[in-house]
Amino acid sequence: MAVSKFSDVDEYGFKREPDFDYQSYENIMSSYYTVLTTRSIKWTKFLKTGNILGDPRKLKRFVRKGIPGPMREEVWMKSSGAAWMQQKDPTLYQTLLRYEYDQEIADQIKIDLPRTFPDNIHFDEYKLGLYNVLITYAHHNKSVGYCQGLNYIAGLILIVTKNEESTFWLLKVLVENIVPMYHTKKMVNLITDIDVLSELIRIRVPDVHRHIADLGLPWAVIATKWFICVYAEVVPTETALRIWDCVFLEGNKVLLRVGISIVVGLRREILATDDISALIGLFRTLESNTTLMDCHRFMKSVFKIPGTLKRAQIDALRKQIYEQRKTSKLKDS
Incomplete structure (x- = not known):
């Protein structure tokens, strides 16, 4: 059995699971190191301009391709x-x-x-x-x-x-x-955005949405931790940080894009589950999922798979869901 050149601890100090797929990781990193080197050179030049906010299109393009680790603090502070x-x-x-x-x-x-x-x-x-x-x-x-x-x-x-x-x-x-009102006691916006995610998935991948509903797994069980932790402790660390790169610049719309991309990426595995425990298990093991491990490819999919997702559309859905919930509460009272 070949011995991996990678440590059992990642670059951020997190221990890898005993069944960690080193071979897949090695294949992914062989190309990602080249990406990191290229991005580091370009970011160094960009930051030397002294005003990354002065070129918003370039900033968005650079952020979506990933911020080098040593530069994240500066870029996050400025972009957010x-x-x-x-x-x-x-x-x-x-x-x-x-x-x-x-x-x-x-x-x-x-x-x-x-x-x-x-x-x-x-x-x-x-x-x-x-x-x-x-x-x-x-x-x-x-x-x-x-x-x-x-x-x-x-x-x-x-x-x-x-x-x-x-x-x-x-x-x-x-x-x-x-993510305002995600972490308040009533978590109003968190609950609303989980329903928004459910509706967006129903529109884009109806067979997956129907299968999850048939198995009886509520979207709150799937997505509450996704949103409340902003995908920390949900996906591989570098993937979470790549998500955060975009969230700090582009806002909470990115969380919905990521959620849709995860579900679409897992479509075959989701449809292959035949009971609720298997489905829960699938969503609880995203940290070791090789598709999500390939953070660069995954982040490219985040801005392609969901298609056009305008803020006006999201806001309209939020308003509609909020009003429906309010009406439902009035009927129950």
Whole structure:
């Protein structure tokens, strides 16, 4: 049996599963390394211009092709608007660190810290920083406070940036501007967007939508973790980060594109399942799926497979679903 040249720990410190498909990974990476080298050279030149926001078309094209790891913090901060927010209130994070914290919130965060990326060999060194980010944000935005899911988002941002303050601002712009009301108690927009995803899949791949409905698996079971964690802890790490590259620039529409692309990519496997447990198992093993492991090819599919997906269409669907839910509640009351 051939020995893989790859470690059993990935570049971000996550341990690979015992049944990890090293051969497929090696085949994928043999071409992806060339992509990374090319993109790094081009990004270095682009960043030297000093104003990547001044050329939005080029920025979108570059982001969709992937941001090199060492440049992600700078590009995420600028493309998402987090850098602008920080400039408006540069002392906010340090001020929040001096607050007296609610003990119940602090205790809940401390309980979740050991559960956050236990398979990451470096994560012990990030735990204090993650606690600081989560507790300060909980007290800064009391309508959100702290909920499970934020630890995975902030944790992965921290692994990338290795900077508490940048992590705080990126978490803030994500939760408040990009996926607003996903992490509040009622999760209004999260619930709505799960229904939007279901409807978009019904339109694009009706046989898959019908099969999932026939097996009785609610879309909330499938997609809640996808959206609330922004695909962290759902897909391979580099694929999640490539998704985030686009989410920080283009917004939550990307989450729907990714969801559709996953379902279309798994169409044969989904239709081959004959019971709900097999279907759940399929969706729970996306981290080891070789299609999703090939992040560069997958991200190309994200902007092709769903076809035209205009924001106006999404907003109209959201409004329609929200109104239907409101009407349904009135009838039930």
